[in-house]
Amino acid sequence: MIWSILLLTAVTLERLGELVLARRNTRALLAKGGREVGAAHYSTIVSLHAAWLIGLWLFAWNAPLETGWVVVFAGLQVLRFWTLSTLGRRWTTRIIVVPGETLVTTGPYRFLRHPNYVVVIGEIAVLPLCFDMPIYALVFTLVNALVLTIRIRAENAALSGSSHAQQP
Template identity: 70%
Template sequence: MTWSSMLLLAVTVERVGELWFARRNTKALLSKGGREIGKEHYSLIVALHTLWLSSLWVVAWNVRVHPIWLGVFVCLQALRFWTLATLGKRWTTRIIVVPGETLVAAGPYRFIRHPNYLVVIGEIAVFPLCLGQPLHALVFSIANALVLTVRIKTENAALSGSRHV
């Protein structure tokens, strides 16, 4: 197994684990009276991320891994795990608003409103660069920017009525 295929496998396993975690949390939040906002664009997010990762498997399973970009990617993963740990049972891939809940203002949320989206923006660009795929990074970064524009606007509107703690 090559270094690039091991890295692709690790990211794939991480994403599958996150989907399991998100699905479990989504069910729990909905059972507490939460409601999903932005269902219309969710399939675009899923399609973008699926195409991004699966196409990397096609073009980069057997390439040289660039250590500097890999270091940047590892730093992004640290921020990802900090974000997930901070949100805990409230983290999901969907926008779920639970009446009466307050917005999280701890962890990375003390410094930035959407740390998870910062991570996603970085990953979409940096992971292909780890695998020597700059065109991949550019094309998917542009597509991601378009999707996240809609996503963040929708999430901000949904959360505007929540209190901060």
């Protein structure tokens, strides 16, 4: 039980910290002349992630952990950190197009066009599996797939419309 609470607390603090970082970076990118693209679906993404995490707190806080899945989740955190550190001040949870900026092609972006979404897809599925909740993982993975389809289309349109977009 204590390990479940610690894992959920760590994920919650990570997500809250990311929101603070994203807000700061978004303000800076907009101040540099950036413009947001695809804002209409942003509240859906936030709602999905909030519901996912709240549900995990409700249903998994006292569940035993599946060690193998925790290891996979830890690996996803390494990719998350690599992605965020590669983008630095350009990372945000929104799609911001900044004139004069070039696309990042280092770090995980050498191998994947959207490494952050690989992490998100993995986390949505794997964290519930850490608590032996496969149906929860499946339901949120399917909903996440629908939302990310919209998100990635908007981002790809922004990237193809301008070679100067940041990649979240």
